[in-house]
Amino acid sequence: MSGTFVGMPAFPKAAQRAVGNETLRGNLRHATHTIRAKRATAVSEVSDWAALREAGKQIKDHTLRHLDRYLEQLEASVTAAGGTVHWAADADEANRIVARLVRETGESEVVKVKSMATQEIGLNEALEAEGIRAYETDLAELIVQLGKDRPSHILVPAIHRNRGEIRDIFRSQMGEWGRPAPEGLTDTPAELAEAARLHLREKFLRAKVGISGANFMVAETGTLVVVESEGNGRMCLTLPETLISVVGIEKIVPTWRDLEVFLQTLPRSSTAERMNPYTSMWTGTADEDGPRTFHLVLLDNGRTDTLADEVGRQALRCIRCSACLNVCPVYERAGGHAYGSVYPGPIGAILSPQLRGTASEIDASLPYASSLCGACYEVCPVAIDIPEVLVHLRERVVEGGQVTREGNKVVLQPAKGHAAERAAMRAARWAFTHPGALRTGQRLASRTRRLHPRSLPGPGRAWSGTRDLPPVPPEPFRDWWQRTHGGEDVK
Amino acid sequence: MSSRERILGRVRRALADVPQDDTPYDQAIERGYLREHGERSVAKTVDLLAENLADYRAIVHRCTADDLAATIAGILAARGSKTVLVPPGLDAGWLAAADAEHVPDGSGSTPHELDRVDSVITACAVAIAETGTIVLDGSPDQGRRRITLVPDHHICVVRVPDQVVSSVPQALERLDPVRPSTWISGPSATSDIELDRVEGVHGPRTLEVVLVG
Ligand code: SF4
Numbered sequence: 162m163s164g165t166f167v168g169m170p171a172f173p174k175a176a177q178r179a180v181g182n183e184t185l186r187g188n189l190r191h192a193t194h195t196i197r198a199k200r201a202t203a204v205s206e207v208s209d210w211a212a213l214r215e216a217g218k219q220i221k222d223h224t225l226r227h228l229d230r231y232l233e234q235l236e237a238s239v240t241a242a243g244g245t246v247h248w249a250a251d252a253d254e255a256n257r258i259v260a261r262l263v264r265e266t267g268e269s270e271v272v273k274v275k276s277m278a279t280q281e282i283g284l285n286e287a288l289e290a291e292g293i294r295a296y297e298t299d300l301a302e303l304i305v306q307l308g309k310d311r312p313s314h315i316l317v318p319a320i321h322r323n324r325g326e327i328r329d330i331f332r333s334q335m336g337e338w339g340r341p342a343p344e345g346l347t348d349t350p351a352e353l354a355e356a357a358r359l360h361l362r363e364k365f366l367r368a369k370v371g372i373s374g375a376n377f378m379v380a381e382t383g384t385l386v387v388v389e390s391e392g393n394g395r396m397c398l399t400l401p402e403t404l405i406s407v408v409g410i411e412k413i414v415p416t417w418r419d420l421e422v423f424l425q426t427l428p429r430s431s432t433a434e435r436m437n438p439y440t441s442m443w444t445g446t447a448d449e450d451g452p453r454t455f456h457l458v459l460l461d462n463g464r465t466d467t468l469a470d471e472v473g474r475q476a477l478r479c480i481r482c483s484a485c486l487n488v489c490p491v492y493e494r495a496g497g498h499a500y501g502s503v504y505p506g507p508i509g510a511i512l513s514p515q516l517r518g519t520a521s522e523i524d525a526s527l528p529y530a531s532s533l534c535g536a537c538y539e540v541c542p543v544a545i546d547i548p549e550v551l552v553h554l555r556e557r558v559v560e561g562g563q564v565t566r567e568g569n570k571v572v573l574q575p576a577k578g579h580a581a582e583r584a585a586m587r588a589a590r591w592a593f594t595h596p597g598a599l600r601t602g603q604r605l606a607s608r609t610r611r612l613h614p615r616s617l618p619g620p621g622r623a624w625s626g627t628r629d630l631p632p633v634p635p636e637p638f639r640d641w642w643q644r645t646h647g648g649e650d651v652k
Numbered sequence: 653m654s655s656r657e658r659i660l661g662r663v664r665r666a667l668a669d670v671p672q673d674d675t676p677y678d679q680a681i682e683r684g685y686l687r688e689h690g691e692r693s694v695a696k697t698v699d700l701l702a703e704n705l706a707d708y709r710a711i712v713h714r715c716t717a718d719d720l721a722a723t724i725a726g727i728l729a730a731r732g733s734k735t736v737l738v739p740p741g742l743d744a745g746w747l748a749a750a751d752a753e754h755v756p757d758g759s760g761s762t763p764h765e766l767d768r769v770d771s772v773i774t775a776c777a778v779a780i781a782e783t784g785t786i787v788l789d790g791s792p793d794q795g796r797r798r799i800t801l802v803p804d805h806h807i808c809v810v811r812v813p814d815q816v817v818s819s820v821p822q823a824l825e826r827l828d829p830v831r832p833s834t835w836i837s838g839p840s841a842t843s844d845i846e847l848d849r850v851e852g853v854h855g856p857r858t859l860e861v862v863l864v865g
Contacts, residue, residue, distance in 0.1 A: 188846070195847055212685040223680040226670045229663045242830070248656040300853055301844040317844055324845055350845040354853050361854065366763040366802075382829040392801060392840035392855025399797045400763050410659065415677055417829045421821035422685070432843070435704065436783035436820075439855065440835035441797070447832050450796040461659045469666035568662040 171526040176495035185321050185496050192320045193487040199433035200484060216422045218544040221478035224413050225468060231380040231413045238383030242445020244455040251462050256287035258458055259405055263293050266403050268369045274397040275299035276374025277481060278407050278460055280503040296364050298393035300357050307334040313497030315483035316431055321496060324348040335360050371397035375408045377423060381416045384444045388427060388437050398441050404452035409460050411477040423480060426542040430482035463516030469565035472553040476512045478543040485537035491530055507537035511550040518566055519558050525576055528554035688818035689782055697781045698812045702863060704784025708838025709851060710859040720864050725749035727807055727860055733770035737799050741792020757795045766802040773807040774800055779816050780823045786810060787823060789831040797834050806856040812865035
């Protein structure tokens with residue numbers, strides 16, 4: 162995976178820097194708390210949430226356990242519907258395939274709808290090197306692209322920017338990329354959105370090639386599904402003559418009917434809406450409606466290695482709703498950039514080190530970027546036990562052992578010079594020197610006590626088989642002290 | 653070795669722990685969830701649709717079949733629309749009272765031409781009450797996906813109660829996966845700037861739904 166941000170310090174250092182940035186922290190706190198509260202309301206409207214969550218988990222687990230069969234079925238149905246399927250083992254291969262497909266159309270610019278898979282493989286940069294300009298069309302992605310910046314949240318990638326900064330970026334950069342910002346642009350969100358509408362419409366209407374990801378692919382029918390809000394997805398998916406979709410191999414569901422589960426759980430977990438404004442579904446090509454040529458690039462890039470890990474495999478169930486980010490006390494303070502990958506927050510802490518391996522310092526430190534409070538597991542609509550995978554990955558970093566890299570079994574050495582312990586200690590020190598983070602973590606830990614395992618998962622099972630894990634107290638010591646000592650803080 | 657073989661080979665090796673006789677698909681998933689949420693009369697389901705559409709800032713009109721042409725004419729007049737895009741299979745009677753010039757959607761029309769039209773009118777395939785969603789599937793009375801995207805004003809006619817279902821599972825049952833579909837819940841929107849909701853970034857800024865029946 163080529164997605165490591167170049168020059169990225171390991172998590173504790175990056176987090177420390179982020180914690181000192183008041184604007185970032187303020188924006189993040191506001192965002193995560195707002196979305197969190199709205200999500201809880203959206204979920205409470207659905208009385209069968211627990212059953213939907215369980216079904217979502219089972220559908221994804223079943224698919225992963227038979228992924229070879231479903232991949233072949235998907236390939237056959239997409240081909241039968243008029244599409245062409247390509248297979249990419251890693252980021253470089255995927256980038257080469259896409260660049261070739263674009264070149265074959267004779268075009269030198271493409272419009273893109275936000276896609277984590279193409280961010281993961283660094284597609285925009287690879288296309289740039291081939292003389293092809295890729296325009297991001299999601300408003301937040303546009304802000305990030307114009308600001309020569311990195312996304313910091315799965316759902317609201319420019320959440321670290323406030324309106325004044327956005328206006329400045331639009332004013333100074335839009336002209337470089339196409340239609341300049343209107344004269345006298347103010348910082349009201351409606352005006353900023355209008356500026357983006359005008360700037361991008363010019364590109365949509367002339368675009369001949371669109372590039373997307375997909376939220377789901379249906380093996381049975383060959384249908385792809387993209388869920389979005391702004392309509393830029395619909396523009397990219399229907400106006401160009403050629404559509405290229407780059408999708409991770411784990412995004413399959415077996416049948417059309419399975420969508421009934423995820424189209425209920427994804428919007429409510431993600432934007433906290435009953436349903437997102439737009440969902441597009443297409444099956445190959447359709448006569449006179451939408452692109453005449455459709456290419457699907459199926460991406461591995463570390464996913465089969467993740468699949469080989471029986472504990473870590475569950476990370477591939479993720480439907481990228483971002484709910485886990487919004488409840489994470491560590492993410493809230495550190496921000497998305499600290500994770501050094503396109504997948505921030507709790508899911509990033511377990512996905513990135515599996516996709517990329519734990520060789521780099523940042524990847525070795527990611528499993529420690531958590532207080533193990535369990536809040537992420539509780540909100541996850543496909544019930545990924547993120548704390549279980551974190552503990553498992555910590556063990557792997559410290560003790561080494563057998564892992565699969567690029568399809569081959571290799572034995573991982575324990576992290577050299579106790580780099581992992583160092584990383585862990587630094588992460589711990591960071592938490593202890595930021596009592597707010599620690600306290601929130603502990604409170605959540607108390608509240609989610611009933612969800613905590615009584616034994617350790619994975620290789621730790623043998624150890625905990627004959628010992629009980631220390632139970633988490635019903636109330637953190639600090640809270641007890643405050644309650645019983647007249648509000649004096651612990652010194 | 654092709655990448656296809658390489659990836660499939662890696663998948664198979666990665667799944668060495670999965671037994672040959674693993675639980676088949678039809679038994680692997682407990683579908684204990686509901687087909688619809690709550691029990692409602694047909695009329696209440698239509699009310700819920702109207703309420704949820706409005707909650708997502710669509711403008712909702714209700715009328716009888718006899719009043720439909722007048723209602724549509726009124727919507728277009730109030731908006732000041734001079735041109736209206738019409739899919740090939742739309743019931744001609746719906747626009748009988750409207751003054752706006754009809755622009756037929758043809759495969760030859762370019763995105764730039766669509767961009768100059770004031771309004772578009774379509775039917776729909778199904779509407780979902782619980783989520784306030786209308787679904788278009790490209791049937792002749794709905795036209796190509798692009799026509800409900802580029803113009804700034806979309807009028808969608810829903811026949812009630814026939815086209816209304818309660819829930820997402822019931823909607824999927826009615827749809828044909830082969831047809832491209834677009835699910836629309838309110839006008840296009842973004843919350844990317846400090847989480848302030850702004851309507852109409854790229855799709856139509858105004859969605860008017862006429863419930864006729
Ligand atoms: S891990 Fe779960 S909660 Fe987090 S983004 Fe993925 S699906 Fe959502």
